[in-house]
Amino acid sequence: MTGLAGNRAPGSTYDRIYAVVGRVPPGRVLTYGEVARLAGLPGRARQVGYALYALEDAAKVPWQRIVNAEGRVSARREAGPAELQRNLLEGEGIVFGAGGRIDLQRFLWRP
């Protein structure tokens, strides 16, 4: 199978990313760049997105709390997951303004 999130090694880049994402509390969001930085991987925002893309649906990682630097849900190759993500975030109390933007100054998680 093509699933790669299943056989990730402890201490690997992906593992660090998932660990950081897993610490984001409900009702808060983090940007890809912040996740990378907190994971000790500054400048690797793209890898964060790729790691989440590789994640399995049933994973316990709150992937929906990761948005881009503009405070918007990043578009995927196929539409659908993005709407699900927004729906989940609104369910946690996140407010989307005009243009589908989130007020990062208010919802960005600061550990």
Place this chain on the structure above:
DNA sequence: AAACTGACTAATA
């Protein structure tokens, strides 16, 4: 092994 791909970001023009 080499090329291709992609949930990003910041800087510049």
Place this chain on the structure above:
DNA sequence: CTATTAGCCAGTT
């Protein structure tokens, strides 16, 4: 506001 350039790197083909 849009467009371009550059930096980043693991997984897939």
